[in-house]
Amino acid sequence: MNNHRPRIGITTSYQDERQSIDIHYIRAVEAANGLPLIVPMLDTDDAAADFASLLDGLIITGGPGLTRGLIGRLPDDLEPVEPLRDRSDTLIYNQMGSRPVLGICYGMQFINAQAGGTICGDIHIERPGSIVHSAARGGQGHLLHLNPGCHLARTLAADVISVNSYHVQAVIDVGLGLEAVGFSPDGVVEVIESPDGRRIGVQFHPERMLDRTLPLFVDFVNRCRSSGAH
Numbered sequence: 001m002n003n004h005r006p007r008i009g010i011t012t013s014y015q016d017e018r019q020s021i022d023i024h025y026i027r028a029v030e031a032a033n034g035l036p037l038i039v040p041m042l043d044t045d046d047a048a049a050d051f052a053s054l055l056d057g058l059i060i061t062g063g064p065g066l067t068r069g070l071i072g073r074l075p076d077d078l079e080p081v082e083p084l085r086d087r088s089d090t091l092i093y094n095q096m097g098s099r100p101v102l103g104i105c106y107g108m109q110f111i112n113a114q115a116g117g118t119i120c121g122d123i124h125i126e127r128p129g130s131i132v133h134s135a136a137r138g139g140q141g142h143l144l145h146l147n148p149g150c151h152l153a154r155t156l157a158a159d160v161i162s163v164n165s166y167h168v169q170a171v172i173d174v175g176l177g178l179e180a181v182g183f184s185p186d187g188v189v190e191v192i193e194s195p196d197g198r199r200i201g202v203q204f205h206p207e208r209m210l211d212r213t214l215p216l217f218v219d220f221v222n223r224c225r226s227s228g229a230h
Contacts, residue, residue: 005035006056006224009092011107013063014041014085025061025104028207032217034224041088045095048088052095057224060089060107062166062205065121068113071172072121077136078168081106090114100198100223105167108201112192115175123170123188130186133165141165142184144191144204150181151197155219161212163190163204170203197223 008029012019019041029036037055042048052058063085065078074080093101093114103111109119120126123133132139144163146153153159171189174180178199182191190203200220206213 005033006221006227007037007054008034008221008224009037009039009051009055009058011039011058011060011085011089011092012041013061014082014088021061022207024205024207025059028210028214028217029059029221031210031214032221034217034221039088039092041084042091043084043087045091048091048095052092055096055099056227057100057102057220058092058096059220060093060101060103060110062104063106066106066109066113066119066169068110069116069118070121071118072126075122075125075168078122098198099227100220101200102220103199103201104207105203105205108192108203109169109171111199111201112171112175112178115178117171117175117178118173119169120172122168124168126172127170127186127188130188131184133170133184133188134168135164135166137168139165145183145185146191147181150179150191151193151200151219152182152191152202152216155215156213157215163206164208165203166205167203 012021026036065074065080141164146159178192180189192201206216
C-alpha cells in the first residue's frame with residue numbers, strides 16, 4: 001500500500017463562466033487523508049485523459065437539474081445543468097475506468113444516468129405523497145434505511161442513520177451494473193452501489209455531516225489508495 005495521500009478529483013459547479021465549489025467537499029477529502037484536486041472544466045478527450053491520469057478517484061458533486069435520462073420535466077425552481085458542466089463531467093468520468101467514483105446528490109443521479117438509468121424531474125409531482133426532500137421547500141431531513149450487508153452499511157456500521165436532504169429529482173430506474181441499497185422512509189432511492197463498491201452514489205450530502213459520515217470518505221479514499229493508479 002502506498003503512503004501518499006490518494007489524489008481525489010472533485011468536480012465543481014459552473015455558472016456565468018465561473019467554476020465554484022463548496023469547501024465542505026475539500027474538507028471531507030482532506031479529513032479522510034486524501035489530496036483534493038479540483039477538476040477544471042475540460043472540453044476534449046485528450047485533456048480529460050491527461051487530467052484523469054493524475055487521479056486515484058473522483059467525486060462528482062451536487063449540482064442543478066440533470067437532463068440525461070429525464071422523465072417528466074424540471075420544475076421552475078430547478079435550473080438545468082449547464083451543457084459545459086455536463087460535457088466536462090462526462091469526459092472525466094469516462095476516463096476513470098475502474099478507479100473509484102463517489103457521486104453526491106446530483107453526482108449520484110449522474111452516475112445512474114451514465115449507466116442508462118432514469119430520473120424524475122420533480123419527486124413531489126411524480127411520486128405524490130412523498131415526504132419533502134428539498135430543504136429549499138421546507139424539508140428537514142429524514143432517516144436513511146440501508147440494506148444490511150451493503151457496502152455503505154458496513155462502512156457506517158449501521159443500517160439506519162439520519163441524513164440531510166436537498167434534492168428535487170430522484171432516481172426511478174437504476175442503471176446497469178448498479179444496485180439500489182438505501183431508501184428514505186417513503187421508498188425513494190437514496191443510495192446506489194456497484195457490487196464491487198467502485199461506484200457509490202448517495203442522494204444526501206455526507207460532506208455536511210462528517211460527525212456521522214466521515215467513515216464513508218475514509219473508506220472511499222482507502223479504496224482509491226488501493227486502486228493502483230499511481
